[in-house]
Amino acid sequence: MTSRQPQSEQQSITVIGAGLAGCEAAWQLAERGVFVRLYEMRPHQMTPAHKTGGFAELVCSNSLRAASVENAVGLVKEEMRCLDSLIMRAADATKVPAGAALAVDRTLFSQTIEQVLSQHPKIEIMREEVTQIPEGTVIVAAGPLVSDALSQEIVYLTGQTHLFFHDAIAPVVSSDSIDFSKAFFASRYDKGEPSEREGDYINCPMDREQYLDFYRAIVDAERYPLKNFETPKTFEGCMPIETMAERGVDTMRYGPLKPVGLTCPDGTEPYAVVQLRQDDAAATMYNLVGFQTRLRQGEQERVFRLIPGLEHAEFLRFGQMHRNTYLDSPKLLNSNLSLKTAPRIFFAGQITGVEGYVESAACGLAAAIYAAAQLQQKSIASFPQNTALGSLIRYITTPNAKFQPMNITFGIMPPLQERIKNKKEKNAQLARRALEGLKEWLNGSAVE
């Protein structure tokens, strides 16, 4: 801990949490001439998942996922590099061989970041828990495992119903990866909105043999263990699909896979049906209804691709269940990530409903740029919508009744004007458009 004092209280911002988002935010602020007080409660007070007192600790995998810009998370990383991200500098400097992914030596990664921030003349590090939001401009980047006291303070600020504590997320697949020679649109008992598609749901019908194969695969599949802060009862209200399967061979058929009210286009009655519900306005993404799960990601791909029609499904988001504190950001936050009811308070990282290390850091970067602009009374253009970063921030701050945490995917970016069938080429063009847009934004965004 250093004992530097802010040169000008007017030009200082408090950042709560030295995780992925908080470290990136502190760096961006300091590089913009803002004095930063960065609070981190570890190691004095640990979270249930962190194991060290180090900054930007990667709590689970050491992978920052795909490296290529033809993958949306690779694009976010490239955009962050263009914005001089500390997290990306550290990741590139400490990377380890990982094929098409960018993985890091987690200890060196954390040490590199902590060293840069502790030596920065504009950053003061405070190793203590924040229990009340301080005066002045603040960025709350306390993560999905925010301490209880601060979480109470946030509830006080936002209202109980606007802070969620658990993720029970079903996987999302891209609609253009679904095989419609097997899947079909229909609503149970034809009760959907009248539309050309003859129903609101995509239905994947199974015969008895297919159902039993699927049942056996799901019961045997490998899953993530319960964390010490979770009990099987935690998720009783939204049971994982594999737990439901374990209760009996037909339990899923009386639950989310019930076939009643659905007939296949050839007139046959299915034995079981998996339904997919539209997840975005553009209908590019569909979630598997009732498929919240704690199966390992590779197992989700293997087992869920047994579902007829999903053999080649592209998973845009995997299902998951873990404790995750996050805000109802679309209701609470302005488009610059500040709180509508108290615009001096910004939120960043996973607590805003972005999901993943890279997305959390990217959100910290954006919050810092917006907070610095507010403090320095500069008007600044929003990140372009065509960038992955702009789309991610837009996703979490745009009204959405079914808001759920989200990884970046090309599915939340505005589509290209022309239709390109080849997915690799389409993604390459989306990436090119994003990086050009970001360059233009960098050249002309900040208006004094």
Ligand SMILES: Cc1cc2nc3c(=O)[nH]c(=O)nc-3n(C[C@H](O)[C@H](O)[C@H](O)COP(=O)(O)OP(=O)(O)OC[C@H]3O[C@@H](n4cnc5c(N)ncnc54)[C@H](O)[C@@H]3O)c2cc1C
């Ligand atoms: C168990 C678990 C496993 C995950 N695994 C992965 C994975 O493998 N890959 C992936 O991409 N994403 C994963 N995530 C999701 C997410 O990317 C990480 O949680 C990521 O660390 C979020 O970044 P953050 O900066 O928002 O929060 P964090 O990195 O958690 O940082 C928040 C910081 O705030 C501190 N803090 C909390 N409360 C206070 C307080 N009151 N005062 C001071 N400091 C405080 C914490 O100690 C912490 O250092 C996982 C999440 C969890 C919960």
